[in-house]
Amino acid sequence: MRLLLVEDDKDVAGFVLKGLREAGHVAEHADNGRDGLFLAASEPFDAIILDRMLPGGIDGLRLLETLRAQDNHTPVLFLSALGQVDDRVKGLKAGGDDYLTKPFAFSELLARVEALGRRGKGEGPLTRLVVGDLELDLLSRAVKRAGQKIDLQPREFRLLEYLMRHAGQVVTRTMLLEGVWDYHFDPQTNVIDVHVSRLRQKIDKPYPTGLIHTVRNAGYMLRAEGS
Amino acid sequence: MARAGRRRFGFGRSVGVRFAAVYALVFGLSSAGLATFLWWDTVGLLQRQVESAINVDARSLAARFQAGGLPLLIATINRRIALNVDDSAIYLVVDPSYQPVAGNLRGWPKVVARLGVWYQVPVKRAQIVSLAEMRGYQLPLGFRLLIGRDVEARARLRALVAGGLLWAVLVMVVLGIAGALAIRGLLQRALANVSRTANAIAGGDLSHRVALSGRGDEFDLLAETINDMLDRMSRLMDGVRQVSNAIAHDLRTPITRARARLEDALSHAEGDAALRAAIERATEDLDAINAIFQALLRISEIEAGARRAAFAAVELRPLLADLHELFTAAAEERGLALDLLQEDPAEAPTLLGDRELLQQALANLLDNALKFSPPGGRITLSVRRQGTMVEITVADQGPGIPPAERFRATERFYRAESARHTPGSGLGLSLVQAVAQLHGGSLRLEDNEPGLAATLALPAREPRPAPPAPLPAALPASAA
Amino acid sequence: MTRVPLALAMLAATLAFAAAAGSVGRAAGGGGADPLAVTSDTTHYCHSLAAKVVAARPPGGATTAADALAAAGRRLCRQGDVLGGILRLRHALLLELHPADP
Ligand SMILES: Nc1ncnc2c1ncn2[C@@H]1O[C@H](COP(=O)(O)OP(=O)(O)O)[C@@H](O)[C@H]1O
Ligand SMILES: [Mg+2]
Numbered sequence: 001m002r003l004l005l006v007e008d009d010k011d012v013a014g015f016v017l018k019g020l021r022e023a024g025h026v027a028e029h030a031d032n033g034r035d036g037l038f039l040a041a042s043e044p045f046d047a048i049i050l051d052r053m054l055p056g057g058i059d060g061l062r063l064l065e066t067l068r069a070q071d072n073h074t075p076v077l078f079l080s081a082l083g084q085v086d087d088r089v090k091g092l093k094a095g096g097d098d099y100l101t102k103p104f105a106f107s108e109l110l111a112r113v114e115a116l117g118r119r120g121k122g123e124g125p126l127t128r129l130v131v132g133d134l135e136l137d138l139l140s141r142a143v144k145r146a147g148q149k150i151d152l153q154p155r156e157f158r159l160l161e162y163l164m165r166h167a168g169q170v171v172t173r174t175m176l177l178e179g180v181w182d183y184h185f186d187p188q189t190n191v192i193d194v195h196v197s198r199l200r201q202k203i204d205k206p207y208p209t210g211l212i213h214t215v216r217n218a219g220y221m222l223r224a225e226g227s
Numbered sequence: 228m229a230r231a232g233r234r235r236f237g238f239g240r241s242v243g244v245r246f247a248a249v250y251a252l253v254f255g256l257s258s259a260g261l262a263t264f265l266w267w268d269t270v271g272l273l274q275r276q277v278e279s280a281i282n283v284d285a286r287s288l289a290a291r292f293q294a295g296g297l298p299l300l301i302a303t304i305n306r307r308i309a310l311n312v313d314d315s316a317i318y319l320v321v322d323p324s325y326q327p328v329a330g331n332l333r334g335w336p337k338v339v340a341r342l343g344v345w346y347q348v349p350v351k352r353a354q355i356v357s358l359a360e361m362r363g364y365q366l367p368l369g370f371r372l373l374i375g376r377d378v379e380a381r382a383r384l385r386a387l388v389a390g391g392l393l394w395a396v397l398v399m400v401v402l403g404i405a406g407a408l409a410i411r412g413l414l415q416r417a418l419a420n421v422s423r424t425a426n427a428i429a430g431g432d433l434s435h436r437v438a439l440s441g442r443g444d445e446f447d448l449l450a451e452t453i454n455d456m457l458d459r460m461s462r463l464m465d466g467v468r469q470v471s472n473a474i475a476h477d478l479r480t481p482i483t484r485a486r487a488r489l490e491d492a493l494s495h496a497e498g499d500a501a502l503r504a505a506i507e508r509a510t511e512d513l514d515a516i517n518a519i520f521q522a523l524l525r526i527s528e529i530e531a532g533a534r535r536a537a538f539a540a541v542e543l544r545p546l547l548a549d550l551h552e553l554f555t556a557a558a559e560e561r562g563l564a565l566d567l568l569q570e571d572p573a574e575a576p577t578l579l580g581d582r583e584l585l586q587q588a589l590a591n592l593l594d595n596a597l598k599f600s601p602p603g604g605r606i607t608l609s610v611r612r613q614g615t616m617v618e619i620t621v622a623d624q625g626p627g628i629p630p631a632e633r634f635r636a637t638e639r640f641y642r643a644e645s646a647r648h649t650p651g652s653g654l655g656l657s658l659v660q661a662v663a664q665l666h667g668g669s670l671r672l673e674d675n676e677p678g679l680a681a682t683l684a685l686p687a688r689e690p691r692p693a694p695p696a697p698l699p700a701a702l703p704a705s706a707a
Numbered sequence: 708m709t710r711v712p713l714a715l716a717m718l719a720a721t722l723a724f725a726a727a728a729g730s731v732g733r734a735a736g737g738g739g740a741d742p743l744a745v746t747s748d749t750t751h752y753c754h755s756l757a758a759k760v761v762a763a764r765p766p767g768g769a770t771t772a773a774d775a776l777a778a779a780g781r782r783l784c785r786q787g788d789v790l791g792g793i794l795r796l797r798h799a800l801l802l803e804l805h806p807a808d809p
Contacts, residue, residue, distance in 0.1 A: 084528050085583065089537070103517055155552055181553060185587045186518075188594045188651060194556040217507070308747050309759055310804070312797050314790070317745060331747030349742040353790055356742050 001046040001117040003027045006036030006063065007079065008055055012102075016049070019106045020113075033058030040067055045074050046117035049109070052080035052091065061094050068095040075116040079104070088184075107218035111170040118169065129164040132224025134203065134211055136164055145207060155180070156199050163212065163222040172219035196220055243414040247407030254406060258399040262392045270385045277360055277381070278345065281374045284316075285364050288374070292366055300366075301329040315377040317350065317359055323369030335373060339363050342371065347378070358382050417446040421453060433461050473640040474523065477652065478516055485512035515652075522654040526639070529661040534581050540688060541582045543610055543617065544575045550586065551608055554593045562602030565593075568609035576610060576617040579688045580666045588662040589619065591655040592681045596623035598649050604678070616668065617687045622680040633672045659683065748793060753784035756796040763803045773802040 003020055007013040008031050020027040028043070030036035033054040040048055040063070052060040064076055077098040078091040088099045097119075098112050129136040133146045141157060143150045152160065162179050163171060173192040177183045196212065204210040213221045284307075292300040297320075304318045308331050319330035327334060336348045342363040350359045361375030420438055427435035436457060437450035492505030528534065551567040558565040589608075596606045604624040611618055626645060628636050635641050637660040642653040656670070659681070663670045668685035746752060760777045776799035784792030 084524065086528075086533060101521070103513075105514070181549065183553075183586060183590075184583055185590065187553075187590045188655070189554070189557045189597050191553050191557045194560050195553075198556055309756060310797060310801055311747075312794070312801065314748070314794065314797075331745055331752075333744045333746060336743050351742045351744040353745075353748045 001025045001114070002044065003113060003117070004030070004036070004039055004043075004045045004048045006030045006033070006040075006048065006054065006060070007051040008032060008053075009051075016106065016109065019110060023110055023114075032056035033060070033063050037063045037066055040074065041070060041072065047075045047077065047113050049077050049079055049113060050096075052078055052082055052087070061091070064094050064096060075119060077109075077113055077116055079109070085184075105217075107170065107215075108172050108174065111172050111175060111219060114169045115166055115171070115175065118166070129161065129167075131164050131167045131222055132209075132211060134164070134224075136161060143203075145203060150202055152199075152202060155195070156202070159195060159199055160203065163220065167222045167224075170215050170218050170221050175219070242418070243411035246414055247411040250410050251403045251407040254399065254403040258396065258403070262396060265392065266388065269388050270381070273381045273384065274360075274378075277376045277378060281360070281362055281376060284374050285362070285372065288318075288372060289364065289366065292370075297328070297368075297370070300372075304329050317361060317373070317375035317377065319373040320366070321371050321373070325371075328370070330373070332373065332375075335371070336361070339373065348375070350375075350377075352377065417449075420446075421450065424453070424457075428457065433457075433464070470523075470639050477640050478519060481512045481516050481519075485509045485516075488512070519652050519654065522652065522658065523639070526654065526658050526661050529584065529658065529665050532665060534584060534665060537581055538579050539582070540577055541580050541585060542575055542577050543619070544569065546582065546586060547589075547608060547610060547619070550589055550593065554590075554597065558597055558606060561597060561600075563597065563600055564605045566605065566607045568607055570609070570611035576612060577688045578617055578666070578685050580685065581662075584662045584665065585685075588659045588683060589621070591659050592621040592683070595655060595681070596621050596625070596679070598651065599623065599646070600625035600678070612687065613684070615687055616684045618682050618684045620680055620682040622675045622678060624675065624678040627674060627677060627679040628672060630674070636672055637670060656681075748790055750784060750787075750789050753780075753789050753792045753796065756793060756800070757781050757784065760796055760799050760803065763800060765803060770802060770806065773799045776802065 003025050005013060005016055005020070005027055007016065007029070010031070013029055013031065017027050017029055028039060028045075030039050034056045036050070036054070037058055050060045050064060054060055054063070058066075060078060060080070067074070067076075075097045076095065077100060078096045079100050079102060080087060080091065081102045088101075091099050097116055100109060100112060127138050129138070135144045136157075137143075138161070143152055143157065143160065159176065159180050162176065174186060176192050176196075177186065200210070200212050204212055209225050211222055211224060213223060215221050288300060288303060291303045300320060304320065307316060308318060317330075317332055319332040319335060320328045321335050322328050325335045332350070336346070338348055339346050339361060342365050345360060345362050348359050348361055349356050351357075357377055357379035359375040360378045361373055364372045364374070366372050424435050424437045436454045439447050439450050441447070488505050488509045492502050492509075496502040496505055547567060547569070551565060555565045593606070593608065600606060600623045606621065606623045609620045609622070628643060632641075632643060636643075637656045638653075639657045640653040641656070642651065646653075656672075660670045663683055663685065666685045668683065671682040671684060673680045673682065757777065757780065760773075760780075776795045780792045780795035780799060782792070783789075783795065
C-alpha cells in the first residue's frame with residue numbers, strides 16, 4: 001500500500017516508517033501540516049496517518065478538513081496525544097476514519113492502517129465472503145465449511161464476518177470490540193479472547209486445519225492455509 | 228498591607244459609608260416629612276382658619292355695604308366689635324383719603340400697602356404690643372375696609388411648635404448619625420470578618436473559616452455559604468493532593484519494575500531471546516502505566532462534566548443485553564453464571580446520558596464481579612425502577628468489601644488487601660462513581676450476603692406523560 | 708473620618724429647617740413703624756359699651772345674669788380693669804341680644 005505519514009516527532013516518525021516499510025508498504029513522510037497537505041493533495045495514497053498536533057500553522061484537523069473540501073476521500077487515521085472522548089469525537093466528525101491515541105503499539109497501528117487501506121476497495125456490495133473452504137452468505141446468513149453448515153449465534157456470525165472481511169490482516173482485540181460490539185473501551189477481562197475461542201470451537205475444531213490464528217502481542221488473523 | 232486596606236475603605240468608596248449615608252438621608256427625609264406635616268397640621272391649620280374667617284367676614288360686610296350703604300356697614304361693624312367676646316377682631320373702614328370712618332384701629336397701617344394681600348402687623352392693645360393678621364378690601368365709592376385678627380396666641384403656639392420641632396430635629400440628627408455609624412460599623416465588622424478569612428486563606432492557612440455571630444442573620448448566611456465553599460474547595464484540594472500522592476506512589480511501582488527489568492537485561496541478558504523477552508515485558512509494564520494514565524484522565528474528564536453536552540436518550544434493555552452477551556462467555560470460562568434480570572421486560576427503562584460511559588461503568592462492575600468471584604458463583608445483572616430512579620445492580624457471591632472499607636472503595640487507587648494478587652489498579656470504581664455523579668445519580672455498594680452488590684442508581688428519563696387535557700385558556704388558541 | 712462631614716451636613720439641614728420654621732408667615736411682616744393702637748380696649752370704649760348694654764335692654768327687663776354681668780363690667784371699668792370690664796359687658800350684650808345661646 002502507498003501510505004502517507006504526517007508526524008512531526010522524528011523518533012515516532014522514524015519508528016513508524018521503518019515498521020510500515022518492513023510490513024511491505026511504501027511510506028512517504030511529511031513533518032509539518034503544509035507539506036503534508038501538499039503531498040496528500042498531489043499524490044494518490046491508500047491511507048494517511050495524521051498527527052493531530054502539527055507545527056506550521058496547519059494542524060491535523062485543518063489539513064483533513066481542507067482535504068475533504070477538495071473531495072479527496074483517502075482514508076485517514078488520526079494519531080493523537082489528545083485521548084479524551086471529546087477529541088476523538090471531534091476527529092471523527094472532521095472526516096477521520098479511525099483514531100488512535102498515543103502512546104500506541106505499532107501492531108495496533110499497522111492493523112488499523114491495513115484495515116483502512118483495504119476498505120472501500122470492494123467492487124460493489126458483497127453478498128458472499130469466502131476464505132479457503134469457509135463460506136459466509138451475508139443474505140441468508142448461512143455459514144458453511146467444506147460444504148457443511150455451521151450454526152452460529154448472531155454475535156458469532158458478526159465476529160466471523162468481521163474476521164473474514166479482514167482476512168489476511170491482523171485484527172486487534174480493540175478493533176474487534178469497536179467493530180463487532182461498538183464498544184470504545186477495553187474491559188480488563190479477556191472477553192474478546194473467550195468469544196474468539198468459542199468461534200474457533202465451531203469453525204476450526206472439527207476440521208484438520210485452523211483458519212483463525214492468534215498473532216502474538218497483536219490479535220488475530222483469519223487466513224487460509226497457503227494463501 | 229493594613230495601610231492599603233485602609234485606603235481601600237476610604238471615604239466615598241466604603242460600602243459602609245454609602246449605606247450609612249443612604250440611611251441618614253432616608254432618616255432625615257422622613258423626619259423632615261414628619262415635621263412638615265406636624266407644622267401644617269397645627270400652626271398651618273390655625274392660620275388657614277383665621278384667613279378663612281376674615282374672608283367670610285369681608286364678604287358679609289361687603290354685602291351689608293351693598294345693601295345699606297355706609298351707615299349699615301358702620302352699624303354692623305360696631306355691633307361686631309361690641310359682641311367680639313374673645314377680643315381679637317380688628318375692623319377699620321377708611322374714606323378715600325384714608326380717614327377712619329369706623330372700626331377699632333387708630334388708623335390705616337402704612338405697611339398694608341396693597342389690598343387683597345395678607346399682612347402681619349403689630350398693634351398695640353391695652354398698651355401691649357401684639358401681632359395681628361390683616362387684609363385690606365376695596366369697597367365701592369373709594370372706601371376701604373381692613374379686617375384683622377389678633378394672632379398673638381397663634382404666634383406663641385408657633386414659637387412653641389417650632390422650638391419643639393427644632394429639638395426633635397436635633398435629636399433626629401443625633402439619632403441619624405448614630406444609626407449611620409452603627410450601620411457602617413456593623414457592615415465593616417461583618418466584611419472585615421470575611422476579608423480576614425480571605426486574607427488568611429490567601430496567606431496559605433486553608434483551615435481558617437469565617438466566624439459566625441450565631442444570630443442567624445444574613446451575614447451568618449453569607450458566612451455559612453462562604454464556609455461551605457471553602458469546605459468544598461479544601462475537599463477538592465485534598466482530593467487533588469491525594470490523587471497526586473497516589474499517582475506518584477502507584478506509578479512508581481510499575482516504572483521501577485520496568486526500569487529494573489531493562490537494566491537487568493542490559494547487564495545480564497544472555498543472548499537475544501532473553502533480551503527480547505525482557506524488553507517485551509518492560510513494554511507491557513509501560514502499557515500498564517499508560518492504561519493508568521488513560522483511566523485517570525478519563526475520570527477527570529468525566530468529573531469535569533464536559534461530557535454532559537453529549538447526553539442523549541439511552542435505552543437500557545439492549546445496552547444491558549449486549550453487556551450480558553459480551554461477559555457471559557468470559558464468566559462461563561471461569562465457572563461462573565451470569566444472569567440478566569429485568570423486572571418488567573415490557574417496560575424498557577430509558578435514561579438521558581452518555582451511552583459509552585454507561586457501558587464502561589457497567590463493564591467495570593462486571594469486570595470486578597468476574598475478577599473477585601470464586602468459581603461456582605452466580606453473578607446477577609439486574610435493572611428495576613425505583614421511583615424516579617433506574618437502579619442497575621451487579622451482584623456477585625465473592626468476598627465482598629468489608630463495610631468499614633466500602634466508603635473508601637471508590638477512592639482512586641483503592642484496593643483491598645486481599646486484592647493484591649488480582650490484576651487491576653484500583654481505578655474502576657472511581658470511574659463508576661464519576662459516571663454516576665455525571666448523570667446525577669449515585670453508586671451504592673452493599674452486602675449481597677455473601678458478596679458485593681454494586682448498584683448504579685440513575686435518574687430515569689420520565690416516560691413522556693400522556694398529553695394533558697387542554698386548559699380552557701388554551702382552547703381559543705387551538706381553535707384558531 | 709466619616710462622621711465629620713456627615714454631622715456637618717445634618718447640622719446644616721437642621722439650621723436651615725429652624726430658620727425656615729422661624730420665618731414662616733413673617734415674610735410680609737412690617738416691623739419698624741410704631742404699632743397702631745386698637746381703640747376697642749379703652750376706658751372710653753368701655754363706657755360706650757356700657758351705654759349700648761343699657762340701650763339694648765329688652766323692654767321686659769333683662770335677665771339677672773345679663774344685669775349682673777353688666778354691673779360687674781361697669782365696676783371693673785371704673786376700677787381700671789378695662790379689658791375685664793369690656794369682656795363682661797360684651798357677654799352681657801350677647802345675653803341680651805341672643806338670650807338663647809350665651
Ligand atoms: N465485586 C467485588 N468483590 C470484592 N471486592 C471488590 C469488588 N469490587 C471491587 N472490590 C474491591 O474494591 C477495590 C477497587 O475496585 P476497582 O476500583 O474496580 O479496582 P480494581 O478492580 O482495579 O482493583 C478492588 O481492588 C477490590 O478490593
Ligand atoms: Mg475493577
